[in-house]
Amino acid sequence: MRSPSELFKSVIDRLRGNDKKKIPPGNNDTKAGGDGMNASLGRNDTRKILRLGLDYGTSASKLVIRDEEAPGGARAYVVGNNNGGYRFPSSVYYVPSDGRLLLGVRPPPGKEAVEYHSIKMRVAEDAVNGEARYFYGNRFDYPRGWSSKDLAVLSVWYLLSEASRWGKSAFPRFGEVLISVTMGIPMSFQDDQRIKAAFLDVIRAAQRLQKIHGLLKESEIEADPALALIKDSLDHVIKNPIDEDRHRAWLRTEAESALFWAFHSPSVPPGLYAKVDIGAGTTNCSTFTIPEAYNEGAQLWRKEKIGFFSALSGCLGTDALHEQMLKTLPNISSSDDLKGKENDILARQADCGIGNLVREIYTEVHQKNWQKARRVYPSEEAWKNFMVIVIGGGGQIDRVRDEFKNHPSPNWKHWSDYHPQLKIMPLSIPDDLFLGDRNGKPKQGDLPFLMVAYGLSNSEFSVPQVTSPQDTPPIRPYRNSVREIEEADAIR
């Protein structure tokens, strides 16, 4: 039998792209990723250093790369996929006839393949030995020897390769393009040490694979040799843990990252907010305040920081909605046929039995979360007109979105002066966010999908100081901005 190192040698050429990556001296595993990479390398004209925000989604991943040193000021770019979009499907397909795995593409028609979807949620469920339910949909066995974590490492390695390929083509005059990465995880994953540890292993092992073995050349790879590399890399990172104070450089919560733009956007005035991210596998909700403070130097009132009241994440999202919809839609057999078409389908077949689930998402996450916030900040008056920011793919489904216009207070229907429902806040497109061609701008409809990756692409130090609300200045009554309300109405 060949040793792992011999095995590596024989498969590297098949797995690696032409653009073999040079490993800078001293850039060992514990320094790669997060801000450690910047710190360890310093600046050099032939070397471009970029930051990648990797939003590893249950159904699709989104990649935003930030160039802090762009002429005229930092810029962030959305990395495109091969189909002209920017959502990298998270499913991995296994083709048993040739023992290959497909990443980022569907199998060609007629080719028998097994789909492994929602791997992110399976990693969480497996990390807690099935004690909690995170995964919705048909259960499947992984290819022999593979675990959900191995598949996640492979997927993230592929995503890092896509980001790296983009970096090299966007900055051809640089001899070397180095990318440090931060990945997002739901708040509920962060709170469970076992799940957090699993994702820390995933991102570190994937980064190490890319550093040592280069880019995954194609979307189609041989399963057995890839598995040997992945097991070896996981083994290495598990045996070489990093200090806890460096975890944030690798992993940050999706909730915090999504708030980054809410804070900076000029179209978001100071006030009280809830932000709800309805993804495929999870719904993340946070309530917060953006208080104003008078800046003596600039002689201006400015949004100062974010005060967190509460955050909660639940494991119901569009996967669970699809599971329910499929039960009532005899002509549709796969949730793939529902993705992005939910509004059309629901327009034709109004309920599809999802009413209870939508309310469950609303009650379990939004209402419970708001009740926690209300305990911290009891002024009912101030909460009467708070604003809601709804992002994620589930937030694009009108039936779901409309539910979030209801006030989470159980009393709201009895308030005589309460009218109308809560406003769903639109967000303007960040000035510094561009498409991967480096000129075009994302569309308004893309923003709900990109907010997390955009926030993650910023260094942990540029994220606004998130404080406990006790530290924040008193909240002023919410002032409706006529322009914003008009914008909101124009969009929905």
Ligand SMILES: Nc1ncnc2c1ncn2[C@@H]1O[C@H](COP(=O)(O)OP(=O)(O)OP(=O)(O)O)[C@@H](O)[C@H]1O
């Ligand atoms: N216009 C759209 N384009 C794509 N997906 C859409 C659209 N409208 C609704 N959806 C739904 O959004 C879901 C994906 O949402 P999103 O990309 O926010 O999830 P995710 O980030 O992969 O999941 P999670 O955050 O739970 O890990 C799809 O499963 C699809 O059903």
Ligand SMILES: [Mg+2]
């Ligand atoms: Mg998401």
